[in-house]
Every structure is written in structure tokens, then in C-alpha cells.
Amino acid sequence: MSEKYEALRKALDAMAPCGSFHKSKSAVQIDETEDWPNIRVDVLANKLVAPVVARYITEAEPGTIRALLADHDRLQAQVEQLRTEAKVASDRIQELGRFTKAQRGEIEGLRADAERLDWLTEQLVDTIYLDDGHIIDVGTGRIGSRDVCVSPHDLRAAIDSARAGREDGNGR
Secondary structure, eight states: HHHHHHHHHHHHHHHHTOOOOOEEEEEEEEBBBBOOEEEEOOSSSTTTHHHHHHHHHHTOOOHHHHHHHHHHHHHHHHHHHHHHHHHHHHHHHHHHHHHHHHHHHHHHHHHHHHHHHHHHHHOOEEEETTSSSSSSEEETTSSSTOOOOOOOHHHHHHHHHHHHHTTTOOOO
């Protein structure tokens, strides 16, 4: 189709100096300009077809075609811009998809760590000695003495507290 547009542009360039087109029954009148003579084109056809063809020629005059080609060029530029934007958006969506996969992997790792901690909380039979002098028996859930029972949440809080003490340099 681009060859047709180019051929049309070349034909328009040749018609550049012509005047306005007017229809008169089954004839087309092209006004005279400095560089263009007055021209009358008679459409030789039957009475029904001739006026239709004359009107078509009048409506398809160079100014109209130039305006249509300008619209075409503007829309073609917009299409190219939208294609570029769509490519950028597509690349961004793919990037986000990869990022999301990485996040999913990290979440799965954290979930596995949490499951390990739950298992340890429920299964280990050992004693944890905290820096504040408390003793936690993970197997029985008792802290400090045999009379106090520790929930898994309290156990995690005690572990967090012990870890925080070690990170501050206060622990063993």
C-alpha cells in the first residue's frame, strides 16, 4: 500500500499549482491560477452516472487528498508511537513477572523457615538458657520453673529476645 501513497503524493505534486475544483452537472471545472490554465473536464457517460463521476472528481480534488494524506501520516506516527509504548509496557510486564517469580521463591523460603521453626517448637526436647537467667524447656513448654507453661508464641518471643541480645553484643 505504501507504493500507492507514494504514487498519489507524486501525482499531487504535479497538480500543486492548480486551482479549485467545481462540479457543474456532468462536468468538472478547475479554476485558473498563475501557473495553471482554466480546465473543464466533461464526463461522458449516461445521465445517471456522469454527475456521480463529476462529483467524485470534484470531491477528490488535490486539497482534500493532501488533507487525507496528512491525517494518514499523523495517524501512522501515532501507531508507531503506540507500538513503541506497547513494547515498553510488554517488556515491563515481563520484568514484573520475573520479579514476582523471585518474590514467590523468597516467600516459599520464608514459609519453609517458619515450618521448620514450628516443627522445632513442637518436637525438640531441649533446654534453652537465656541471658536473663530464664530457662526454657522446649519439650515441656516450661520457662524458668516447672510451674509456668510457655505457649509457642511466648517461646518465639523469648527466642527473639535472646537473639536480639546476642546481636547487641550482650549475649553469648
